[in-house]
Amino acid sequence: MTSKSDVISSNPLSFALEILKLLAEKPHKKAELEIALGDRGFVAVDLDQKIERTIRKLRSCGFQIQGAPNCPYRLVESVFPVLLAEEQRESLVLAAHVLADMGFSTQASQLYRIGNIRSAVQSSTLKVDFHPPVDYSDEAIDQTVRLLQQRIQQKRRFVLWYCSSKGREAAWDLDKCELRLHNGVLYLFAVVPTMRSRRFDYLPNVDQNFMFRIDRILRIGAASQTPWTYSLFPTxxxxxxxxxxxxxxxxxxxxxxxxxxxxxxxxxxxxxxxxxxxxxxxxxxxxxxxxxxxxxxxxxxxxxxxxxxxxxxxxxxxx
Missing domain, CATH: 3.30.70 (Alpha-Beta Plaits)
Known part of the structure; x- marks a missing residue:
């Protein structure tokens, strides 16, 4: 008698869908995929070869999956069809329109592709009064944002090189920080632990909080071994x-x-x-x-x- 797990492990479609689910969560090395798939009941003597064959088939179907020797597989873009009701499509168009007007054109185009929305129906009756200083989808800006997200997740102090509105360049030692969108402009909001205030003779104080416009950040240093001192922003x-x-x-x-x-x-x-x-x-x-x-x-x-x-x-x- 064939068990349910045997049926699942021998079903090519289930196997491919499970790989897509895993890669949609995060990049995986082949060995990590083998362990995860084995835990889900996909057992085979040539499991590593089966993974390679399935990923080749997925690529031929249009799924963009990056991978190289000693590097994890990464799902770059999925072509999995998304079926949307009329109201859902309208909501997706509205969200994409807002993102585009706020300077996130690449993210907006991704929403259009997810919903398979043609340019002819991309118009919106909502007008967004945002005037971002740059296109936040620019490759250099996008890389800056990704690095900052990594530093925020690491929760360790790091150094940031920044050019002020007056053209002055300086290095800043930062503690707790987060990305904030304020009046249509994207900032890194951070605590500068070494900052001394002329108004307060105690620490922490609100004058230690600084904002750094993303498009003026010159360089981001590596995370140090020093954990964040601050769990909250001073107020x-x-x-x-x-x-x-x-x-x-x-x-x-x-x-x-x-x-x-x-x-x-x-x-x-x-x-x-x-x-x-x-x-x-x-x-x-x-x-x-x-x-x-x-x-x-x-x-x-x-x-x-x-x-x-x-x-x-x-x-x-x-x-």
Missing amino acids: LTIRYRLFGDLSTYKPRRSQEKEQLRQDEAGFVEIITEEEYLFWFRQRILQYGASAKVIEPQWFADEIQDVLRRAFLNYENREG
């Missing part, structure tokens, strides 16, 4: 009020919570834990007369000084 507690039309605001950011609401007085008071003061300052300033920072006082003074200088720009009609 600063800020209390602010919103007035007028913004008095109906309800916190939607994870770091914010409502402290006080007085509908008769027409304001809401928010407490927030901010990781990067420049971004928060820009948000408060765009609210104009509808916002006021309550504390800390030194930060409220900074906002007041910026608004005063902005007023003087309009006071001087000649400039």
Whole structure:
């Protein structure tokens, strides 16, 4: 009597599908495929040769699988058909359109290929108001992002060489970091453990957090043997009020919570834990007369000084 495992192990289609599943998860060396396939009930005397024959057949069917002696097999692109309902296709088109407008054209084209969507139906009624400084699908940028993702996964300190907006090049020793997309621009957000602040006499503090625009990164050093010291980004507690039309605001950011609401007085008071003061300052300033920072006082003074200088720009009609 033939067992179920014998049927599975002798079924070429099941064998090929299992190889595709494994390669879709991550690259595998031939020896690793043999072990994984054996654990799944695929047993054969010539299992290594069977793997080679199957991968050749998969390549002939259009699956792009890289492989070389002493190197793992890597699935570069799958041609496996994906059947989508109309709403699913529309969602895929919308996601691809947003990615393309945000500067990720290669990733967008991959979504189009996954859904087998022709260019004639790639238009979207949604307009995305993003103006990225570069195409993040550029080969050099893509390589930078991949290296940064590796460093983030390794969770070890490393050195980054960076060119500022003023053209100054410098090396930065970085601790905890992550990639962030802010206002259509991709940054590496990181803690600089050696940074000293003029505003704080203690560590850690929010001034140790820095952002590095991805397209200005010159080089990324190897991961060191020193693990990250920081498990969280330092923050600063800020209390602010919103007035007028913004008095109906309800916190939607994870770091914010409502402290006080007085509908008769027409304001809401928010407490927030901010990781990067420049971004928060820009948000408060765009609210104009509808916002006021309550504390800390030194930060409220900074906002007041910026608004005063902005007023003087309009006071001087000649400039």
